[in-house]
Structures are given as structure tokens and as C-alpha cells.
Amino acid sequence: MPQKKVESQFKTDSLMRLLEISIALNSTLDLDKILTYIIQTAAEVLECEAVSILLYDPVKSDLFFAASSASDPIQLSEIPVPLKKSLAGKIFLENTPLILNNVEKDPRHFAVAAQHVNFHTHSMLGVPMRIQNQGVGVLEALNKRKGVFTSADEKILSIIASQAAVAIRNARQMKELELAYDTTLEGWSNILDLRDEETEGHTIRVAKLTIQLANELGISGEELTHIHHGALLHDIGKMAIPDRVLLKPGPLTKDEWEIMRQHPVFAYNFLLPITYLRPAIDIPYCHHEKLDGKGYPRGLKGSEIPFSARVFAVVDVWDALTSNRPYRTAWSKEQTLDYIREKAGTHFDPRVVEAFLDIDH
Numbered sequence: 001m002p003q004k005k006v007e008s009q010f011k012t013d014s015l016m017r018l019l020e021i022s023i024a025l026n027s028t029l030d031l032d033k034i035l036t037y038i039i040q041t042a043a044e045v046l047e048c049e050a051v052s053i054l055l056y057d058p059v060k061s062d063l064f065f066a067a068s069s070a071s072d073p074i075q076l077s078e079i080p081v082p083l084k085k086s087l088a089g090k091i092f093l094e095n096t097p098l099i100l101n102n103v104e105k106d107p108r109h110f111a112v113a114a115q116h117v118n119f120h121t122h123s124m125l126g127v128p129m130r131i132q133n134q135g136v137g138v139l140e141a142l143n144k145r146k147g148v149f150t151s152a153d154e155k156i157l158s159i160i161a162s163q164a165a166v167a168i169r170n171a172r173q174m175k176e177l178e179l180a181y182d183t184t185l186e187g188w189s190n191i192l193d194l195r196d197e198e199t200e201g202h203t204i205r206v207a208k209l210t211i212q213l214a215n216e217l218g219i220s221g222e223e224l225t226h227i228h229h230g231a232l233l234h235d236i237g238k239m240a241i242p243d244r245v246l247l248k249p250g251p252l253t254k255d256e257w258e259i260m261r262q263h264p265v266f267a268y269n270f271l272l273p274i275t276y277l278r279p280a281i282d283i284p285y286c287h288h289e290k291l292d293g294k295g296y297p298r299g300l301k302g303s304e305i306p307f308s309a310r311v312f313a314v315v316d317v318w319d320a321l322t323s324n325r326p327y328r329t330a331w332s333k334e335q336t337l338d339y340i341r342e343k344a345g346t347h348f349d350p351r352v353v354e355a356f357l358d359i360d361h
Contacts, residue, residue, distance in 0.1 A: 035067035230283030237267030282306035
């Protein structure tokens with residue numbers, strides 16, 4: 001094939017790959033996934049041994065390894081990289097790409113990191129990661145497998161770096177937003193606990209134990225986050241229950257029970273308009289349903305009950321029975337576990353019960 005056609009095909013392939021990278025980076029807000037994708041893809045595109053992402057820490061005024069395929073990123077993250085005595089620092093401060101094909105002989109080479117993980121850097125291409133005029137970090141490609149890093153490699157890595165900088169910023173902002181939401185949800189649950197002193201601390205306990213049980217059942221990622229939110233909000237509907245019913249010291253009348261059993265519906269109506277919390281709605285709405293269809297508010301049976309609600313139901317009953325109430329003393333752990341075993345298949349999902357028996361309570 002003529003040289004011009006080879007070069008044209010290479011450019012077309014590179015452009016297509018850069019387009020794929022752009023789409024991928026804009027398809028998730030999971031910071032860990034973004035970092036992993038960047039280092040894996042950049043190493044593949046540039047045909048080099050490893051890629052590292054160093055992000056700027058404005059508090060400490062240095063760089064740190066956020067991800068690297070050169071070694072264990074956890075080990076590397078423990079090593080702060082100074083701005084004034086490192087090649088990465090030079091790239092960051094001067095906002096200029098750098099190609100070096102004899103790195104270990106350069107006096108600016110920060111050998112501490114390489115020695116710590118026993119990785120030898122022979123050649124390096126580093127580019128700044130910026131959003132407008134704000135520095136985000138540095139993207140480094142290490143040890144070209146064939147030949148040396150070129151200006152064409154520099155252009156490709158610079159494009160990846162600019163896309164990566166935006167994706168990382170967006171992911172960080174989402175994490176901050178999620179933390180703010182979690183803090184708000186915990187505040188709501190604390191307000192509810194303060195209103196009903198009998199259940200003080202109940203919400204935080206069941207949220208923690210529900211996450212433990214969900215992990216045992218192999219649940220992870222976004223689904224686990226939604227379960228945590230649902231557990232924190234499981235009784236949010238009780239905010240709409242009158243004090244004369246919610247705080248009544250004695251047994252409830254039939255009419256009062258009808259009011260109390262509306263709290264899952266109140267929760268549903270409260271949470272449905274909140275887009276961010278909609279995926280967490282199954283636990284507040286369905287955690288009083290029973291496998292045999294004798295629960296409330298809708299009398300769902302078996303698999304009609306969302307799995308997250310079946311998981312939470314076991315934890316909710318466990319915490320209720322092992323806690324003191326004005327009308328009874330707390331059950332022992334053994335007595336409560338016997339009850340949960342007995343209700344497997346009627347009240348509780350047997351698979352969830354089996355997992356619950358295997359975790360620490």
C-alpha cells in the first residue's frame with residue numbers, strides 16, 4: 001500500500017478511536033471507571049508500556065497519582081509529587097507538553113516514585129490536563145514499545161487529556177453532589193428519629209446493616225447506593241402520620257392502624273417527584289410487603305416485591321425486635337434469628353434470610 005494511503009488510514013483510525021474515547025468518557029460519572037478507562041485506552045492507542053494520571057491537590061500544592069498502569073496505584077498515591085522538582089510538575093506549571101527519550105538521565109526525573117514501585121522509565125510523553133485556564137493535572141505515557149514518542153503522539157495524548165480533564169471534573173462534582181445528598185438524607189432520618197424517640201438511632205443502624213447484607217448478596221455499584229438511600233428514607237412517610245397515632249403509647253385502634261399503614265404511600269408520593277431519589281423508592285414503598293401477599297400497602301407477593309425491599313425487610317424486623325420498646329423488652333439475638341428463620345418463605349425471602357444468617361449482626 002502506498003505510503004500516503006497508509007498515513008491516511010492511520011489518521012482515520014486515530015480519529016475514530018478518539019471519537020470512541022470521547023463517547024466513552026461522556027457516558028459515565030464514575031470517577032474510578034473514568035480513570036481506569038483513560039490509562040488503559042491511552043496505553044493502547046499510543047502503544048506504550050504504561051500511562052499515569054497525576055492530579056493537582058490545591059491544599060498541599062503538589063501532584064498525586066490518581067491512577068497508573070505502571071504499578072499499584074494505591075502504592076503510588078502515597079507519594080506526593082512536588083511541582084518544582086519533577087517532570088510532571090514542570091509540565092503542570094508551564095502548561096507545556098514534554099517528550100523525553102532518556103528520562104532517567106534527566107535531573108528533573110522524580111525517581112522516588114519509580115524506585116518505590118520498581119518501575120524504570122526510559123521514555124516519556126507528558127501533557128497538561130486543563131479546563132480553560134485551570135490546571136487539573138498531568139497525563140503521562142511511559143516507555144514507547146517501538147521507536148520514540150512523536151509529535152503525532154503528543155497531539156493524540158493532548159486531545160485525550162482535554163477530554164479526560166472535563167470528565168474528571170464532572171465526576172468529582174457528582175461525587176460532591178452525592179455527598180451533599182447523603183448528608184441531607186441522614187439529616188432527614190435524624191429528624192424522624194428525634195420525633196419518635198422510641199426508634200432513635202434505628203435508621204442509621206438499619207442503613208448500615210442493610211449495606212452489609214446487600215454486599216453479602218453480591219449487590220454493588222449504583223444499585224448499592226440506591227439501597228443505602230432507600231434504607232435511610234424507609235420511614236420518611238411517617239412524617240405525614242399525626243402525632244396522636246405515631247406517638248400513641250398504647251395499642252392502635254383499627255382506624256389508627258389504617259392511618260399508620262399509609263406511611264409507605266406517603267413516602268412514595270413524597271419521593272416520586274425527586275428524580276435523584278426515585279431509584280431508591282422501592283424500600284420506603286414496599287418494605288412492609290410480605291412474601292405470602294399479606295403485607296401492605298399493596299399486598300404484593302413473591303417476586304412482585306422489589307428485591308431491595310425484600311433485603312431491607314429482614315434488617316428492619318431484626319432491628320425492631322432486638323430494640324427495647326415501651327410495650328416490650330428487646331428480644332435476644334437467638335430468639336430473633338429463630339423468628340426470622342421461621343418466617344422465611346412467608347414473610348421473608350429465603351435467599352435473603354440465608355445470607356442474613358451468614359453475616360455479623
